Amino acid sequence: MKRRRRGYLPMTEIVVALVIACFVGAALGSSSTDDGVWNKAKGFFGPLPEAMHSQKNPITPAKIRLGKMLLYESRISADGTVSCIKCHPISLYGADGLRKAIGNQCQVSPRNAPTIFNAAAQISAHWIGNRADVEDQARQSVIGPPAFGMPTYQAVEKRLKELGYGPLFRQAFPEEREPITIENFAKAIGAFERTLVTPGPFDDFMKGNQGAIDETARLGLKTFMDAGCAACHNSPYLGGQQYQKFGIVAPYWQYTKSAEKDVGRYAVTKNEADRYVFKVPVLRNVAKTAPYFHDGSVDSLAETVWIMGKVQLGKDLTKVQVKEITAFLDALTGAIPLDALTVPLLP
Amino acid sequence: MKRRRRGYLPMTEIVVALVIACFVGAALGSSSTDDGVWNKAKGFFGPLPEAMHSQKNPITPAKIRLGKMLLYESRISADGTVSCIKCHPISLYGADGLRKAIGNQCQVSPRNAPTIFNAAAQISAHWIGNRADVEDQARQSVIGPPAFGMPTYQAVEKRLKELGYGPLFRQAFPEEREPITIENFAKAIGAFERTLVTPGPFDDFMKGNQGAIDETARLGLKTFMDAGCAACHNSPYLGGQQYQKFGIVAPYWQYTKSAEKDVGRYAVTKNEADRYVFKVPVLRNVAKTAPYFHDGSVDSLAETVWIMGKVQLGKDLTKVQVKEITAFLDALTGAIPLDALTVPLLP
Numbered sequence: 249m250k251r252r253r254r255g256y257l258p259m260t261e262i263v264v265a266l267v268i269a270c271f272v273g274a275a276l277g278s279s280s281t282d283d284g285v286w287n288k289a290k291g292f293f294g295p296l297p298e299a300m301h302s303q304k305n306p307i308t309p310a311k312i313r314l315g316k317m318l319l320y321e322s323r324i325s326a327d328g329t330v331s332c333i334k335c336h337p338i339s340l341y342g343a344d345g346l347r348k349a350i351g352n353q354c355q356v357s358p359r360n361a362p363t364i365f366n367a368a369a370q371i372s373a374h375w376i377g378n379r380a381d382v383e384d385q386a387r388q389s390v391i392g393p394p395a396f397g398m399p400t401y402q403a404v405e406k407r408l409k410e411l412g413y414g415p416l417f418r419q420a421f422p423e424e425r426e427p428i429t430i431e432n433f434a435k436a437i438g439a440f441e442r443t444l445v446t447p448g449p450f451d452d453f454m455k456g457n458q459g460a461i462d463e464t465a466r467l468g469l470k471t472f473m474d475a476g477c478a479a480c481h482n483s484p485y486l487g488g489q490q491y492q493k494f495g496i497v498a499p500y501w502q503y504t505k506s507a508e509k510d511v512g513r514y515a516v517t518k519n520e521a522d523r524y525v526f527k528v529p530v531l532r533n534v535a536k537t538a539p540y541f542h543d544g545s546v547d548s549l550a551e552t553v554w555i556m557g558k559v560q561l562g563k564d565l566t567k568v569q570v571k572e573i574t575a576f577l578d579a580l581t582g583a584i585p586l587d588a589l590t591v592p593l594l595p
Numbered sequence: 596m597k598r599r600r601r602g603y604l605p606m607t608e609i610v611v612a613l614v615i616a617c618f619v620g621a622a623l624g625s626s627s628t629d630d631g632v633w634n635k636a637k638g639f640f641g642p643l644p645e646a647m648h649s650q651k652n653p654i655t656p657a658k659i660r661l662g663k664m665l666l667y668e669s670r671i672s673a674d675g676t677v678s679c680i681k682c683h684p685i686s687l688y689g690a691d692g693l694r695k696a697i698g699n700q701c702q703v704s705p706r707n708a709p710t711i712f713n714a715a716a717q718i719s720a721h722w723i724g725n726r727a728d729v730e731d732q733a734r735q736s737v738i739g740p741p742a743f744g745m746p747t748y749q750a751v752e753k754r755l756k757e758l759g760y761g762p763l764f765r766q767a768f769p770e771e772r773e774p775i776t777i778e779n780f781a782k783a784i785g786a787f788e789r790t791l792v793t794p795g796p797f798d799d800f801m802k803g804n805q806g807a808i809d810e811t812a813r814l815g816l817k818t819f820m821d822a823g824c825a826a827c828h829n830s831p832y833l834g835g836q837q838y839q840k841f842g843i844v845a846p847y848w849q850y851t852k853s854a855e856k857d858v859g860r861y862a863v864t865k866n867e868a869d870r871y872v873f874k875v876p877v878l879r880n881v882a883k884t885a886p887y888f889h890d891g892s893v894d895s896l897a898e899t900v901w902i903m904g905k906v907q908l909g910k911d912l913t914k915v916q917v918k919e920i921t922a923f924l925d926a927l928t929g930a931i932p933l934d935a936l937t938v939p940l941l942p
Contacts (some may be wrong), residue, residue, distance in 0.1 A: 317686075320686040322684070322692065327701075328693045329681075332621075334676075334681075337667070338938040339938050339939055339940060339941045340669040340941055341940070343668070344675075344676075345669065345670050345675055346675045346676070350674065350675075353701060354700060354701035363810050428899050462866065522768050550876075551675070586616075588938075589938050590936050590937055591684075591685040591687075591935075591938060593686060593931065594687055594690070
């Protein structure tokens with residue numbers, strides 16, 4: 249082994265070391281920045297799970313199978329036209345493209361239909377916390393206007409029996425003697441929905457594949473976090489974990505041009521602090537689920553981003569920043585699970 | 596070689612021959628009948644093709660792909676809720692389970708929505724001959740109430756451009772400079788529909804597999820032909836090849852309890868001979884597409900069969916005959932093509 253005298257480094261070795269340092273520095277240049285972004289993003293978002301499990305409603309193959317069928321079942325609505333899929337079509341990434349959902353006998357829902365993808369892990373379903381979870385949402389939807397319009401849960405159960413769902417409910421809930429109940433209807437749909445996660449390019453990026461999203465999207469991610477968006481739009485779903493006042497800095501309707509001033513969660517709690525408070529929506533697949541906001545008042549994702557900067561953060565995001573954030577949001581468009589891409593045939 | 600005297604047969608040989616004849620006769624008993632039924636059926640029905648080709652609209656993969664997407668596209672309807680799939684959901688075998696289809700702004704269609712499966716080979720689309728073929732049906736549906744409710748074809752074309760369908764139309768119609776036209780919209784949907792054939796147990800039976808349908812269904816096929824049903828319900832589609840007066844022997848509404856007396860094809864031709872004349876519907880998948888008749892006035896397939904005997908053939912079919920025919924009709928439920936079972940993601 250060659251010995252080196254302490255305190256002495258020959259000129260050639262210094263030059264070589266400097267050259268190497270320069271090359272490494274140049275090569276790592278952008279990724280050094282990205283590493284910072286990446287580490288920060290790890291803190292905000294975390295990995296998307298394979299399914300959104302719930303102890304109250306364990307996922308089983310038989311429940312998933314039945315749940316997907318029930319999702320397509322229109323014959324349990326009062327006028328025979330409404331199924332879950334009507335307002336949550338898979339072809340449009342689980343949303344309906346309307347400002348506000350339209351249900352039984354063309355009655356207009358109070359708010360925009362959120363996508364069913366990546367929905368089951370939120371603090372509640374829908375916008376104002378009046379649906380505890382996706383199971384509760386399925387259960388509540390069947391009654392009265394504006395969704396399914398059925399008069400009672402019993403009427404739904406009776407119809408399911410008539411349609412021949414008995415064997416399917418027995419397979420999904422083998423320990424029960426009379427399994428066709430509204431609770432099991434909700435559990436089956438919920439179990440299916442709990443499988444609806446859509447990993448996309450952003451997740452590949454978060455796993456360490458820097459090239460999975462392009463430079464603009466990477467800058468967008470940085471801006472998204474630096475500007476403060478991730479304070480609310482966090483978790484693997486980029487939202488769905490908290491309620492927030494919509495319009496902290498300025499009334500939202502001044503920018504969204506909303507026709508009505510929706511009081512939001514106040515309608516549920518009657519607590520003045522909840523006025524104009526809504527659940528922070530999940531941003532997964534947001535580029536595919538226009539129009540935006542609780543009332544679908546804005547069509548353009550770029551405009552939506554800019555409005556959010558204005559009314560939530562008091563920031564006038566530049567065109568470049570909006571473009572970058574929008575590119576980042578594009579990278580949240582994910583792959584629909586194969587099972588959700590096939591249509592079930594109904595009894 | 597042993598020589599036998601002419602005109603003489605020993606007693607033992609006679610007995611053996613008789614015994615053999617009896618055994619063979621017993622063994623062939625039912626299948627002798629089935630052979631007769633089978634030969635007769637070959638004359639009436641013939642083999643189902645792999646696709647329903649049209650020289651005017653050759654099927655190509657790019658057209659099929661685009662056509663399936665357009666079938667799911669609701670954003671080209673006036674209120675944003677109507678797509679082809681709304682009234683022809685795959686999950687219900689291409690029909691909607693309603694008495695009469697419900698379209699844009701909840702307007703009720705004049706008649707029951709026929710299935711899109713095995714539909715493209717009929718003499719016309721729908722019930723009364725006012726839609727030349729599936730392409731014409733797609734084209735006409737988008738305009739005005741009660742389906743899509745769009746004001747003009749131009750409005751549909753404009754919307755398709757806005758939604759980003761340009762590249763898909765260019766792939767499907769590569770020789771055209773401005774391919775987003777209502778004609779190409781119709782051709783793409785038509786091309787997809789022309790692939791929607793659903794071979795089932797009946798086709799396996801017709802290929803020589805006697806056990807593909809059970810004894811009751813085989814008897815039902817015989818009764819179906821003997822009673823006269825196949826005079827109108829023929830071709831590989833068991834219908835769709837002719838117009839017929841509904842209620843030859845007795846007015847149909849006396850049996851269907853129809854709320855209205857639909858004049859049928861008379862509405863198109865103003866020819867008195869066409870009063871109460873409708874296209875003979877295809878019976879493929881009929882067990883899956885209740886309710887029945889042009890106005891969906893009857894829910895039960897068995898009752899439908901009995902009514903047809905009464906009003907078309909002047910026959911009071913027995914309960915056993917109705918049961919057999921219904922079992923035969925069950926054997927017409929076929930396999931949905933795999934491509935039709937997957938949901939397209941839209942631009």
